[in-house]
Amino acid sequence: MKKIQGKYKVVELVRVNDIYYRLVLDAPALAKAVKPGQFVHIRVSDHFEPLFRRPFSVYRALAGKVEIFFEPVGKGSKMLASCKKGDVLDVLGPLGKPFASPSRSVKQIVFVGGGIGVAPFMIFSDTLLKHKAEKVLLYGGRSKAHTFSLAEFKKNGVKTFISTDDGAVGVKGRVSELFSKIDLAPTTFIYACGPKPMMAAVAAFACDKGLSGEASMEEVMACGLGACLGCSIPTTKGYRTVCHDGPVFDLKELVFA
Ligand SMILES: Cc1cc2nc3c(=O)[nH]c(=O)nc-3n(C[C@H](O)[C@H](O)[C@H](O)COP(=O)(O)OP(=O)(O)OC[C@H]3O[C@@H](n4cnc5c(N)ncnc54)[C@H](O)[C@@H]3O)c2cc1C
Ligand code: FES
Structure with missing residues (x-):
C-alpha cells in the first residue's frame, strides 16, 4: 500500500465540545488513498520536542479533505489543538491495515x-x-x-x-x-x-x-x-x-x- 508523506494546510480546527477537537487538512491525495481504520502519523512540531509523530485515525475523507477527531491528552496532542488555520502539518499516511469490508451476507x-x-x-x-x-x-x-x-x-x-x-x-x-x-x-x-x-x-x-x-x-x-x-x-x-x-x-x- 502506498504511503504518502506530505505537508498539508490546516483548513479548519473546531472545538467540538469541552474535550474533543476536529482538525481538517487540505490533502487530496491522502483523502483519495485512505481506507476506514487507517491512521495518519502527524509531526506536531518543527522542533525536536516531541521527537516522534503522533498517530490519529482518519475520521473523514471527503472532497479532498482529511479530518481527524481528537482529544488533547498530552504534549503532542495539545500542540495539535493549538494549530491555526493556514498552518502546515507534516503528515505520513495512510498507515496500517484497514477494517475489512463487510460481505453482502452481513445483515x-x-x-x-x-x-x-x-x-x-x-x-x-x-x-x-x-x-x-x-x-x-x-x-x-x-x-x-x-x-x-x-x-x-x-x-x-x-x-x-x-x-x-x-x-x-x-x-x-x-x-x-x-x-x-x-x-x-x-x-x-x-x-x-x-x-x-x-x-x-x-x-x-x-x-x-x-x-x-x-x-x-x-x-x-x-x-x-x-x-x-x-x-x-x-x-x-x-x-x-x-x-x-x-x-x-x-x-x-x-x-x-
Ligand atoms: C492507531 C491509532 C489511532 C489513534 N487515533 C486517535 C484519534 O483518532 N484521536 C485521538 O484523540 N487519539 C488517537 N490516538 C491516540 C493518540 O495517538 C494519542 O493520544 C497521542 O499520541 C498522545 O500524544 P501526546 O503527545 O498528546 O501525549 P503523551 O504526552 O505522549 O502521552 C499522554 C498520555 O497518553 C498516553 N498515550 C499516548 N499515546 C497513547 C496511545 N496510543 N494509546 C493509549 N495511551 C496513549 C501516554 O501513556 C500518557 O499517559 C490513536 C492512537 C493510535 C495508535
Ligand atoms: S511504532 Fe515502530 S513498529 Fe510500530
Missing part, C-alpha cells in the same frame, strides 16, 4: 466506540452508505462532557445508542451495557475501537454470542512503519505490531492479559 453492522475510539467509524459509515445491512453505533463516553452530537452518523443511516459512566446521558454504565439494546443476528459483524478493557469486553461478548468482528487497537507509537517493534502486542499468532500488522485485528486474535 447487521455494529460499531462499538469508546470515547475517542468512535473516530474511525465516521469514515467507515461514509463508505457503507450503499451496504444494505442495518448499521448501529454503540457509543460510550466517560461523562456528559465526552458526549457530542451523533447527527452525522444518523445522517448516514446509523442507529445510535449512548452510555455514560454516571448515566448523565443515555444508559448508565459502560458501553457494554448497550449490547442488550440491540437484536443481534448470526449475520451481525462487530467493529470495535476504544480502551483495552472495552475491547476485552467486546471480544468476550462476541465469543460468547459466536459473532465475528474486528477491533482497532491503540499503542504508543514511534516509527509507525513496523520497524522499531515498539508498538507490539500479544496475539494468538505471536507478537504483532499495531502500526503495521494492525491497528485492525480479528477479535479472535487478540490476547488480553
Whole structure:
C-alpha cells in the first residue's frame, strides 16, 4: 500500500465540545488513498520536542479533505489543538491495515466506540452508505462532557445508542451495557475501537454470542512503519505490531492479559 508523506494546510480546527477537537487538512491525495481504520502519523512540531509523530485515525475523507477527531491528552496532542488555520502539518499516511469490508451476507453492522475510539467509524459509515445491512453505533463516553452530537452518523443511516459512566446521558454504565439494546443476528459483524478493557469486553461478548468482528487497537507509537517493534502486542499468532500488522485485528486474535 502506498504511503504518502506530505505537508498539508490546516483548513479548519473546531472545538467540538469541552474535550474533543476536529482538525481538517487540505490533502487530496491522502483523502483519495485512505481506507476506514487507517491512521495518519502527524509531526506536531518543527522542533525536536516531541521527537516522534503522533498517530490519529482518519475520521473523514471527503472532497479532498482529511479530518481527524481528537482529544488533547498530552504534549503532542495539545500542540495539535493549538494549530491555526493556514498552518502546515507534516503528515505520513495512510498507515496500517484497514477494517475489512463487510460481505453482502452481513445483515447487521455494529460499531462499538469508546470515547475517542468512535473516530474511525465516521469514515467507515461514509463508505457503507450503499451496504444494505442495518448499521448501529454503540457509543460510550466517560461523562456528559465526552458526549457530542451523533447527527452525522444518523445522517448516514446509523442507529445510535449512548452510555455514560454516571448515566448523565443515555444508559448508565459502560458501553457494554448497550449490547442488550440491540437484536443481534448470526449475520451481525462487530467493529470495535476504544480502551483495552472495552475491547476485552467486546471480544468476550462476541465469543460468547459466536459473532465475528474486528477491533482497532491503540499503542504508543514511534516509527509507525513496523520497524522499531515498539508498538507490539500479544496475539494468538505471536507478537504483532499495531502500526503495521494492525491497528485492525480479528477479535479472535487478540490476547488480553
Ligand atoms: C492507531 C491509532 C489511532 C489513534 N487515533 C486517535 C484519534 O483518532 N484521536 C485521538 O484523540 N487519539 C488517537 N490516538 C491516540 C493518540 O495517538 C494519542 O493520544 C497521542 O499520541 C498522545 O500524544 P501526546 O503527545 O498528546 O501525549 P503523551 O504526552 O505522549 O502521552 C499522554 C498520555 O497518553 C498516553 N498515550 C499516548 N499515546 C497513547 C496511545 N496510543 N494509546 C493509549 N495511551 C496513549 C501516554 O501513556 C500518557 O499517559 C490513536 C492512537 C493510535 C495508535
Ligand atoms: S511504532 Fe515502530 S513498529 Fe510500530
